[in-house]
Every structure is written in C-alpha cells, then in structure tokens.
Amino acid sequence: MIDVMKALDERIKLGWMISLARHKLVPVHKHSVWYYLGALLLFLFVIQAITGAMLLFYYKPAAETARQSIAEIMVAVPYGWLVRSVHHWASNLMIVLTFVHFFSTLLVKAYRRPRELTWLTGSVMLLLVLFFGYSGYTLPYDERSFFAFNVGTDMAAAVPVVGTYLMEFLRGGEIVGTNTLNRFFAFHVGVLPLALLAVIVVHVILVQLHGMSVPISVLKKAEAEKREIPGKPMFPHFLWHDAVNCLLLFGGLVTLAMLIPSELGPEIDLLKPAPEGVKPDWFFLWVYQILKWMPTYVLSIEGEIAGIVGLIGAALVIVFAPFIDRRAQRNERSPLFTALGWLALLVFVVCSIIGYLS
Amino acid sequence: MKIKESLLSRRGFFTGLIYGGFASLAALVAYPAVRFLFHKKEMPLPEAVRVGRSEIETIPPNTAVYFQYGYLPCILLKTEAGELRAFSAKCTHLDCNVQYQPESKKFYCACHDGYFDEKGINIAGPPPSPLLSFTVGQENETVLISLPASASGEKGTA
Numbered sequence: 194m195i196d197v198m199k200a201l202d203e204r205i206k207l208g209w210m211i212s213l214a215r216h217k218l219v220p221v222h223k224h225s226v227w228y229y230l231g232a233l234l235l236f237l238f239v240i241q242a243i244t245g246a247m248l249l250f251y252y253k254p255a256a257e258t259a260r261q262s263i264a265e266i267m268v269a270v271p272y273g274w275l276v277r278s279v280h281h282w283a284s285n286l287m288i289v290l291t292f293v294h295f296f297s298t299l300l301v302k303a304y305r306r307p308r309e310l311t312w313l314t315g316s317v318m319l320l321l322v323l324f325f326g327y328s329g330y331t332l333p334y335d336e337r338s339f340f341a342f343n344v345g346t347d348m349a350a351a352v353p354v355v356g357t358y359l360m361e362f363l364r365g366g367e368i369v370g371t372n373t374l375n376r377f378f379a380f381h382v383g384v385l386p387l388a389l390l391a392v393i394v395v396h397v398i399l400v401q402l403h404g405m406s407v408p409i410s411v412l413k414k415a416e417a418e419k420r421e422i423p424g425k426p427m428f429p430h431f432l433w434h435d436a437v438n439c440l441l442l443f444g445g446l447v448t449l450a451m452l453i454p455s456e457l458g459p460e461i462d463l464l465k466p467a468p469e470g471v472k473p474d475w476f477f478l479w480v481y482q483i484l485k486w487m488p489t490y491v492l493s494i495e496g497e498i499a500g501i502v503g504l505i506g507a508a509l510v511i512v513f514a515p516f517i518d519r520r521a522q523r524n525e526r527s528p529l530f531t532a533l534g535w536l537a538l539l540v541f542v543v544c545s546i547i548g549y550l551s
Numbered sequence: 552m553k554i555k556e557s558l559l560s561r562r563g564f565f566t567g568l569i570y571g572g573f574a575s576l577a578a579l580v581a582y583p584a585v586r587f588l589f590h591k592k593e594m595p596l597p598e599a600v601r602v603g604r605s606e607i608e609t610i611p612p613n614t615a616v617y618f619q620y621g622y623l624p625c626i627l628l629k630t631e632a633g634e635l636r637a638f639s640a641k642c643t644h645l646d647c648n649v650q651y652q653p654e655s656k657k658f659y660c661a662c663h664d665g666y667f668d669e670k671g672i673n674i675a676g677p678p679p680s681p682l683l684s685f686t687v688g689q690e691n692e693t694v695l696i697s698l699p700a701s702a703s704g705e706k707g708t709a
Contacts, residue, residue, distance in 0.1 A: 247587060270590045272583035 211428060217404065218424030219431045222411045227297040230290055231400065232435035233442055237287040238393065240446070242386065244280040252332070254378040256371035259334035263457055278450035284326055286446060288476045291322045292541070299511065299534045302521045303406035309515040311399040314392050316512045321389045323476060328381040330474055334374055335458030340471050342369040342377075351501045409524055478548030479541050480504065485548075511537060596621040599697035607635065607694050615651030615658075620696065624648055625685065626658070627696070630669060637685035637696045638671045644678040658682065 201207045219228060251270055253262040266273035295315065298304065304312035327345060331338040346369065350360040365372030407422060415422050425431060473481050483504065487496035494502075510517065510533070520527035559567075600620050607629070610616055615628040617640060626640040628651060638658070640648045647662035657674070658667035665676035672681045688695040 247584070250588065251590075269592075271586035273587060273590075275583055276587050 213401075214428030214432070215426055217401070217427040219405055219427055220407050220411075220422045220424050222407065222422060224301055224408050224411065227294075227301065228405055228431070229435065229438050230294040230297065231397075233438055234287060234290050234294060235393070235397075236439040236442065237283050237290065238389070240283045240443075241280065241287065244276050244283065245382065245386075247276050248280060249382065254332070254375060256334060256374055259332065259374060260457065260460055263333050267454075267457060274454050275450060278454040279446060281455035282446055282449045282453075284329055285475075286442070288322055288326050291319055292476075295319050296534070296538050296541075298406075299514070299537070300531065301406070301408040302518070302527065302530065303408075304515040304518075305406065305409075305521050305524065306515070308399070308403055308406055311396060311403065312515055313512065314396040314399065318389060318392050318396065321385055321392065325381065325385050325389070326474060326476055328377045328385065331374070331377050332381060333457055334461065336461055336465075336468065337458045337471070339369065339461045340467055341473060342373055344473070346373065348497075348501065351495075351498045353498070353502065409521065409526055412524060413526070472548065475545065475549065479544035482544040482548035482551070483540075485551075507537070594622050596623065596698065599695050601690070601693045601695055602627075604692045604694065613653045613656070617648075618696075620685070620698075625696075626651065627687075628669065631656075635687045635694065636670070637687050638667075639683035639685075641683070642678055643673065643680045643682060644676070649682065 198207065219225070248266065251262055251266050251273065253259060263277070266277055268274070298312070298315065327341070331342050331345075342364075346360050346363045349363055350356040352359055361367060363373070363376065364370075365376045411422060472478065484497055484500045487500040489496050491499035514530060514533075515522070518527050518530045521530060597620065600618065602618070610627075610629045612629055612633055613631045615626050618625050618627055618637075620639075624640040626638050626649065628636045628638070630636065642649050642660035642662065642665050644660065644663055644665050647660050649658040649660045649665070649667065651657075652659050656669050658671065659665070660667075660676070660678065663677050665678040666674050667678065667682050668674050670681075671684050673679065684699070685696050686699045688697070
C-alpha cells in the first residue's frame with residue numbers, strides 16, 4: 194500500500210496534491226457548516242453519472258418505447274426499481290442541496306471579491322441542475338412528462354424576440370412528440386453532463402485557488418477582537434467530515450429509494466384532457482405559483498410574459514450581485530442585499546409551499 | 552478478569568471493524584449493481600420453422616438461401632441432388648455469417664477465411680467445430696426445420 198503511494202509519487206508527483214491539501218486550512222467559525230455542501234453535491238453528481246449510465250443499458254428513447262422500457266426496468270430487470278429510484282431521489286436531493294448551497298452562499302455573501310467568477314459558475318450550475326431535473330422527468334414519456342413537455346417548451350415561447358424559435362428548437366418541430374423526447378434525451382445524457390462537468394472543474398479549481406470565503410460578520414468580529422480566525426487542515430480533517438457526510442447522505446438516499454420508489458404515470462393519450470391538479474415537479478412549483486397569480490394583462494403586456502420577464506430580471510439581479518453589491522465588495526455590511534437574499538429565499542419557500550398545497 | 556496477552560490490539564480490532572464495515576457496504580452496493588447490469592432477456596428459440604413446399608421448389612439446385620430461426624440467422628442449402636440441409640449461418644469461429652460458394656460447394660466465412668463442406672463440417676481455416684445443423688423433415692405440404700434434440704442445450708448460447 195505504502196509502496197504504491199511512493200511509486201505514484203515518484204511518477205506523477207502525488208505528493209504536492211497531498212501537501213497542498215494538508216496546508217490548505219478551512220476556517221472554523223459558526224457558519225462553517227455551509228462548507229460541507231460542495232462535497233455532498235459532487236458525491237451526488239457521481240451517483241447520478243453511475244446510476245444514469247446504468248439506466249441507459251435498458252432505456253429506449255423513442256415515443257413508442259420509452260415508457261415501456263422504464264416499466265421493464267421497474268419490474269423485469271433485477272434491482273431496476275432500486276437503480277431508478279436512487280437516480281430519482283439523488284436528483285431531488287441534488288436540487289435541494291444546490292438550492293441550499295446557493296442560498297447559503299448568497300446570504301453569507303461569498304460572492305465578494307475575488308470570488309465573482311466562482312459565484313457566476315455556481316449560478317450556471319444551478320441552471321444546469323434545474324434543466325437536468327426538468328429534462329429527466331420528461332424522459333419516462335408518460336402523461337406527466339407529456340404535460341411537462343408542453344408547458345415547459347411553451348413557456349420558452351414567452352422569451353421576447355426569439356421565443357418561438359427557442360420553442361421549436363426545444364420541441365424539434367411545432368408540437369411535442371418523439372422528436373422532443375429525443376432532443377431532451379440528448380440534453381439529459383449528452384449535453385448537460387458534459388457542460389456540468391466542465392463548469393464543476395472550473396468551480397472546484399477556483400475554490401481551491403481562493404480558499405473558503407469567510408462571512409463579513411465573522412471577519413468583523415475577529416478584527417474587533419484582534420484575533421485570527423482558527424483553521425483546520427483540509428486533509429485529513431475536513432475530508433474525513435466530508436466522507437462521513439457522504440456516507441450518511443448515501444444511507445438516507447437508499448432509504449428514500451427503498452421506501453418511496455419512483456413512479457411511472459399512465460400512457461400518453463393525445464385526446465385526453467390534462468388531469469386535475471397537474472403540477473410541475475416541486476422545484477418549479479414557485480415559478481408555477483407566481484405565474485398563476487399573474488393577471489391576464491400587466492400594463493398591456495400578457496401576464497405570463499410579464500411574469501417570466503420579471504422572474505428573469507430578479508434572477509439576473511441575484512446572479513450579478515457581486516457587481517451590484519458595492520458595500521459587500523468593500524467587506525462592509527450590506528443590509529440591502531441581506532434583505533434581498535432573505536426575500537428571495539422567502540419567495541422561493543412560500544410560493545413553493547402554496548403551489549404544493551393549492 | 553484481565554487477559555495478559557491478546558491476539559488483537561484494540562486498534563487492530565477497530566480497524567478490522569471499520570474495514571469490515573466498508574467491505575460489507577461495498578458488497579451491498581455491488582450485488583444489486585451486478586445483478587442489474589448482467590440481466591439478460593430470455594429469447595427462446597421456436598420449436599420449428601415451417602416453409603411451404605412450393606417455396607422450396609423455387610430454389611435451384613446447388614444454391615443456399617438465408618432464413619431466420621427465431622433470432623438465429625440460418626442458411627438452407629439445396630444440394631445438386633435436391634437434398635435439403637439447414638445450418639446456423641453463424642461461423643463457429645467468431646460468429647460471422649457464412650456464405651455458400653456453389654462452384655466449390657463449400658460454406659465460406661469471409662471474416663477469417665474459414666471453410667465448411669456441404670455437410671457443414673469445418674475443413675479449413677480457423678473454425679473449431681462444424682456449423683450447428685438442423686433437422687429437416689416433411690409434414691404434409693410443408694418442410695419442417697427444427698433443432699435436433701442434442702443441440703437444444705445450445706439454444707441459450709447459439
């Protein structure tokens with residue numbers, strides 16, 4: 194064992210990585226817990242890549258075969274139900290943890306100089322993860338997928354100027370059909386994994402380059418008390434915590450998959466009305482609820498378009514926060530952006546709950 | 552009571568427990584994964600394939616035609632004397648489809664230059680064994696092609 198490490202070190206200089214990890218200190222303070230999310234998300238990404246590749250062994254992406262092939266995975270392939278359910282639950286947990294990571298970083302203003310690029314790559318990843326989730330639940334091509342396809346691609350049409358082209362690009366034609374399924378399959382298993390992997394690499398390298406961000410409040414307090422913020426070595430201390438966290442997450446994930454396996458809806462019937470209470474997956478419930486509240490017209494603009502433009506505007510303010518929040522950039526307290534962050538979190542949580550209950 | 556010497560140090564005991572725990576976890580993950588990945592769909596071969604006499608009569612002597620026996624690609628040879636012989640078309644070397652060469656009256660596999668004679672016996676090149684041969688029988692106006700009982704064991708792998 195030790196000889197292998199030595200031999201590797203001689204050949205590929207493994208040593209510098211370990212010494213880098215040993216020398217890297219992770220600041221320890223009352224907000225340190227938020228530092229754990231990145232490793233958990235990476236772990237879930239690996240699980241998704243493995244279970245996703247496994248599902249590809251049996252999934253047949255065409256309108257006539259997609260639903261049937263998933264039914265076979267669920268009942269005929271040994272442990273197919275488990276593999277699919279783990280993939281399903283890991284995707285949900287990945288979206289939950291991405292949102293937690295996103296809001297925690299926003300609220301401690303980790304986007305401050307010099308981490309603007311890290312923040313931007315993170316924002317891109319949030320979008321990619323959401324698109325991952327959406328494209329994933331269209332793939333069974335059951336009733337729910339069909340309405341998700343219709344509503345989602347129709348919403349793309351609300352984007353000003355290029356909307357119709359965007360919608361037809363996503364659908365692979367004017368209406369939702371087997372072309373749409375093939376396109377979303379290509380996104381889900383080809384485009385998105387490569388894109389996400391590329392952005393993850395940049396994100397992780399940037400995090401290693403800058404070290405962990407320390408919240409303004411902690412910095413101020415340490416400054417006032419004239420003391421250094423204590424740190425723990427990344428290796429082995431934090432990696433050990435990360436490993437334990439991942440193990441616990443894995444246990445929770447498998448438990449969820451066993452107790453609540455993922456479902457498969459009825460077959461698509463083009464001539465059937467949308468079922469009562471059909472709703473998007475939970476991570477789009479807030480968008481759904483906000484759009485439902487929009488009046489038909491806002492200042493002579495169609496309500497849905499106004500809502501979508503408004504949401505995109507709000508998202509842009511958050512994504513470009515590092516360039517707008519001047520106070521935080523000077524490491525000063527920035528109550529306006531703290532309030533905006535909490536407001537965004539509140540809107541997200543409350544609208545999701547109302548959307549779920551309504 | 553305290554034992555003076557122990558076979559196992561406390562450290563060794565806990566290390567073993569942790570490694571054992573991880574090994575069990577790995578096995579628990581690997582077992583379903585392996586079962587999932589190695590699942591194969593059963594594709595049973597039919598009992599027999601029936602061909603109309605009139606259809607057989609359209610085949611000239613010293614000619615072979617391809618047909619499907621379930622998922623198996625097969626070849627039916629009508630010899631110069633008019634005798635019917637049926638074989639699996641899969642070369643026994645590496646599963647390429649063989650072809651019949653009327654001028655030399657041999658089955659030839661183009662992948663690695665393998666040869667079989669009119670009876671499907673491997674005679675030259677790399678093929679290690681004869682072509683899987685079928686029983687050709689008659690039933691009223693149809694020709695009945697079926698797997699010989701001895702070959703039924705090969706159904707799964709053929």
